[in-house]
Amino acid sequence: MTIFTAQVAGQQNNAHYPHPYTVTTAADLEAVARLDHVVAEYVGGRRSAGSFMASN
16 A cells, blocks of 8 residues: 655645555554555645645
């Protein structure tokens, strides 16, 4: 599974998720889940309905 993260955690107005991480273990998931994250790729890493590219 690929998870895209922000550089922040808990910022309600954040919509920027430019950092992809491939999660293959529970430890990987625990590490990336500490940051704001999404499970979809967006154009330019900016989350919006019009910029959705893909999700696995």
